[in-house]
Amino acid sequence: MAAAVKYILIALIIFAIAFVAWFFIGTPKKAEKMVWGVNFSMKQTDFLGLDPKEVYLAYLDDLKAKNIKISVHWDLIEPEQGVYDFSDLDWQMKEAEKRNVDIILAIGMRTPRWPECHLPQWSLGMDKASQQKEIMSMLETVVNRYKDSAVLSAWQVENETFLKFGACPWADEKFLRQEVAFVKQLDQKKHPIITTDSGEMSFWFKTASIGDIVGFTTYRNVWQTQLKFYFSYEPFYTPVFYYKRAELINALFNKKAIGVELQAEPWCPNSVASTSIEDQQKTMSLQQLKKNINFAERTGISTYYLWGGEWWYWMKTKQNHLEYWDEMKNIFAN
Secondary structure, three states: OHHHHHHHHHHHHHHHHHHHHHHHOOOOOOOOOOEEEEEEOHHHHHHOOOOHHHHHHHHHHHHOOOEEEEEOOHHHHOOEOOEOOOHHHHHHHHHHHHHOOEEEEEEOOEOOOOOOEOOOHHHOOOOHHHHHHHHHHHHHHHHHHHOOOOOEEEEEEOOOOOOOOOOOOOOOHHHHHHHHHHHHHHHOOOOOEEEEEOOOOOOOHHHHOOOOEEEEEEOOEEEEOOOOEEEEOOOOOOHHHHHHHHHHHHHHHOOEEEEEEEEOOOOOOOOHHHOOHHHHOOOOOHHHHHHHHHHHHOOOOOEEEEEOHHHHHHHHHHOOOOHHHHHHHHHHHO
């Protein structure tokens, strides 16, 4: 019996060593060409006291971004039950069309930016089944409106459903699968569907089983809310860790993995608007921004959407720190 336990322990140790070696040791083959995109949220521009149209046009005409992922926040597009306001999103799509820019629309109850779940006030008192019915109605309206857009490149359905983060009333894998199937049906499979997951706390298998493309986040230095301290993933997660998971997803599911949120803004205990520049630089100095870009380039994964464009513009126009915006202009120019 003791000998059997010994052999089991040895086998487990060998497996652990092999696991670590395969996922964490090595140098990925560099992508032949990097595709850079940027995230955009009207809620974030409003929160920072910025004109959303001014920021969006700066993405298009100053950064010259050719790939933008727009968060379609439910509470903004359906402020009253059954009453939709697409004026801002229509304008954003038309401006993208003028410049031949590819757009990903992130749709659903849970879309990027705090509080993650963007339910309209009128839906808050509903039970889960009623909320889900309203979500499906909203998805039908949005997809039918934009599915024939010349610049639509993909849908992102929900955002990091399996990550316990944000102010959300529920998470439901079965419902996510229903949403994806419904969007595919409405869209007649014209555009791929991205489902997203944490780049730090998941191997993406469940997410890969649902959508057409796996979108993952990449954060390097964060504020750990529960334990109240700054935490860095840099000593633990190497570029090859992202590359190997992407390769595994491709081998097992025949699906591509892309970076949908590469950290390019601070993660602070409080909002950036109420945090000193010195404290913001604890997680996002110009040097750190360059390191994060370099890290993404070394993963061997060719597509990354940067997280923080609204902040770069806020730093430039409100804080007189032009260096972040100027650095990103160089990135998008290459």
